[in-house]
Amino acid sequence: MKSHQLVSSISPELKQDIILYVQTETKEAFRTALFQIGAQRKLRPQYFQNKSRAEQGAWLTKQLELKTFDSVAEQILQLWLLKAKVPMLTAFLDAADIKHDGQGQVDDLPDELTTEQISKGVDAMLVDNKGEEVALYLHLFQSQRPDGWPTITEALESRPELKLGAA
Incomplete structure (x- = not known):
């Protein structure tokens, strides 16, 4: 998107x-x-x-x-x-075990992300953030690669709390 x-x-x-x-x-x-x-x-x-x-x-x-x-x-x-939203970004990256600079910036994107990594990352973000904010971040994270990551697409489609337009 x-x-x-x-x-x-x-x-x-x-x-x-x-x-x-x-x-x-x-x-x-x-x-x-x-x-x-x-x-x-x-x-x-x-x-x-x-x-x-x-x-x-x-x-x-x-x-x-x-x-x-x-x-x-x-x-x-x-x-x-x-x-x-630095705390939200770092919560996702830490839980998904993605190396970053401590402020949410990632220099080396992983080739693959497992369902478990995404699930842990999403759960960590949802502790203190609205589902719509989490969904927005995931959509933007996806845009960093031409086809994104299938596991993020799956999470966005299957988890009802990750919908845009739902405040």
């Missing part, structure tokens, strides 16, 4: 949480995304200066659902995960 499709599929609450986090905690990244998309839409920066923060966030969210801005959507989702 592409990043713009993920943004379209997640619940309004999670979209708002992600945009609010990026808007408040990584202000420069938010402004860059806003102005980058705005420039492609032939909008001047003044267009956004006349909008409230809520209106800016709502506008950006709608744009991130478009295929044209898939790369920006991917950057926003990755930024949120790598900054706001």
Whole structure:
């Protein structure tokens, strides 16, 4: 699933949480995304200066659902995960026995992941996180390889708590 499709599929609450986090905690990244998309839409920066923060966030969210801005959507989702959800990422990686830098970054992706590794990783994430957040991470993790990992696909399809759009 592409990043713009993920943004379209997640619940309004999670979209708002992600945009609010990026808007408040990584202000420069938010402004860059806003102005980058705005420039492609032939909008001047003044267009956004006349909008409230809520209106800016709502506008950006709608744009991130478009295929044209898939790369920006991917950057926003990755930024949120790598900054706001470090404990969730490291819980998965530790439980699945995947080496990482302690902040959720993986340099050497495994060729195979067993059902047991994925099950342990998912269970570890679900202790402190919503199923939809876990599902979003797994979808993005899958996108790191052309065909992903069959065991992650299986977990996403078989575990009812791992559904997008379910807040």
